[in-house]
Amino acid sequence: MSTTQRSESMNKFFKDYVRSSTMVNDFVHQYEKALDARYFKEKGKDVRTKSTRAVLKTCWTIEEEAAKVYTRKSFKIFQDELFNSQRYKATKVQKEDESKMYEVAPNGKDKRIYYVTLESGEAKAICTCHMFEFLGIVCRHILCVLVKKSKLDMLPYHYVVERWTINAKSRAILEIPVFDGHVMIKEDPIMRKSKLMMQFYDIAELGSQSSFRMNHLSLALEKVHKELLLMEDIGEKNLEGGDMSHNDSPILRSQVISNFSQTIQDPQRVPTKGRPKSLRAKNPKETQSVKKRRCSICKIEGHTKNNCPSLGDIENINDSISQRVDLEEHIT
Template sequence: MNNSSNRQRNLGPGVQYLLDYMKRMQAENPGFFYATEGDSEHCGNVFWTDATSRANYSYFGDTVRVDTSYRTNRSKIPFITFTGINHHAQPVLFGCALLLNESDNSFVWLLQTWLRAMSGRSPVSITCDPDRLIQMAVAQVLPEVRSRFCRWSIFRQTQEKLSNVYQTNSTFDFELKKCVNEADAVEEFESCWATLLSRYYLMDNEWLQSLYNIRDQWVPIYLRDVFFGELSTVEHSDALSLFFDGLLSTSTTIQLLIKQYEKTITSWHEKELKDDFDTSNTTPVLKTPSPMEKQAANLYTRRIFMKFQGELVETLANPATIVDDSSTVIIYRVAKFGEEHKAHTVRFNAFEMKATCSCRMFEFSGIICRHVLSVFRAKNVLMLPPEYVLKRWTRKAKTGVGEAEPESAFGLPSNSQDSPLVRHNNLRQEAKKYVEEGAKSIHVYNVAMSALQEASKQVAAAKSKNSGTTLGTSEANGGTLEMHAIENQSASCLSREEKEKKIRELSTELERTNQRCEVYRAILLALFRDIEDQKLKLSVKVQNARLSLKE
């Protein structure tokens, strides 16, 4: 465990570069939030988050991962991230920080500042590294939130602490993770852990003993009564820490960090758009005649539906047997064929149509388990009761209160085009109409394609114009031509240093604008490709129809 404290880092001029970046971002977008701890000359810590991250928290802020792994690696940048998981089971960002002054109070300040940026709404659960400082801060700032240690961080530390064991026993890593991740009951974990230590002669190992003493804070079987959004305990990755995976190295500078930070955000946003598109425009293959499966296919995003479908199919091999039906709550025993020793208990209330399972998968991941589904199957429950569908996993995770409304909750204009999130949502919704209507017939397709091609030319022209005579214009700042004319007149009064600084600022603004244009261009190109695919499918249908008429 990492227990060091009161460590001060010095990143030189990089800190000022970061602060200048924060100020520019806040000037461009009122939803951008940043805060510093320390005086202006010796800034100790910086936290920041943008409008999209704050909006995402309103949708997916039920479980949060605070990644402070820089404290155990060799990165010279003290970079901390707050992440969650969206409706496609992808990591989403809630905020970032640089913690130059590492003390008890600094971590408390960080959590308090982050919580303030999220409008004071606490998550249901939080995952952090096994670090004394962050653990104390969580206990002080979020006392009602269920916390756990990141077990993948523990696995990494275990590999370092027991490097000789890993080198001489190739199966130890597999057996340790299987023991921790796949135990279906507390008794099973306890027995497996004791066997593991005995097999590798580690009964007196202090590190493993310390892990066992805090097992209720990191081993899944002790945590399944609370939602952590974890779809699989056996995936060999810490999904919530993957947002900035590989971002930091020993040579990373603040300037490079900011540049990579922006690229990473754009990349993950594009991945979410792709999954949104795939979920809306493709139909999953159903594996059963169950109306519940069809219902789930229409409710869930593609990734979540695949998880649900897997559980539903498993009901065929997990029959439910009545143990006690003497009261309104019927008790079932559900076990897989040949694995009766791993049976789970399901309590089903037929009047309320509610069921609970001893595996507590629904409480832990938000997806109903095969054991409850098996009971539903036995009781002829054909449709999934609404209380077993978490909205955060559905296609409509970001709807219901208005796509732009979360920005209003953070003091942002919900219908203003000053917000990049609002602009993006508006563009996406309009573009989808072209795809849906354009696929219906060749004539409408040609009209839609022509309109999109013309739009693409206009976007390119706007991009070219922006890089020419109006470099300083910023919609987010509400800039006008008159204002820039005044700026140009006063520019001659500026010193050489101020002019160079202004040029750097404008160049950075131009680069960001170009990046946004590239994102919109990518969306348009994706729509073109989809329309071409639809055209091809339609042409094949027409050709087949003609052939059938000739016959």
């Protein structure tokens, strides 16, 4: 039997979207939002699994091989079990034909003992803790026996549950059972998208191996993208009878670019942060009229005597007077 921890965690998750007073029509929309949040979180973890490498804690080859098979979260559980298996000691207590029974006990004050039955022919073991039967990941007691006694470098295939692996969603489910027991092959947008995503993963893996392949793939995707956009404008029914030859590619590009120029517009203007200046309460001193400066020469407001326009005329008059006085002194 499982504990109530899993059900309680799901209750907490759905309480963020629905409550007891939620109407039926609102419940449908909120339930879809909850599922979208789950799918978005799952996609983020898939990207993290495919784009990062796991940090190893031991020098055993079995850990490196498990990192290539399991997802990051599943590998973290397996890695903890493998790392903690070093604290245990396995002692053979019974042997019957090809099966062996080991007594696995920790090195320390804890004297709890587990018994592991190992079938030497298939490297298949059963532990009294039954963690693998409950969780689907092999326990530390079996790993202690497999690594230290059997000297295994790879995890046996029967200990790798498909739902915890990286390729768990790589197989497309195309067969949908109906009520009468027959099988109906249905093609809907979700299945088409799933099939294309599997192809894109393989293509992206090949294209990321070098810069030349990446540029070639980028140009090819750009060309296909433009052709698909043009199909939406022309209509798929008009294109079913004929084929899109390579000679039409310049026409497709020109039409698609013209469509882009008509649809692309300026981005929305984002207001600046803070309170608008028009709504700010002004201080009474700010509303008082400022006394304008008055020129001491021409007595006109708006400038001072240093930049007075009449100052130049006064200087010219003074220069002419000083020249006349110099001339008279020279004559006398």
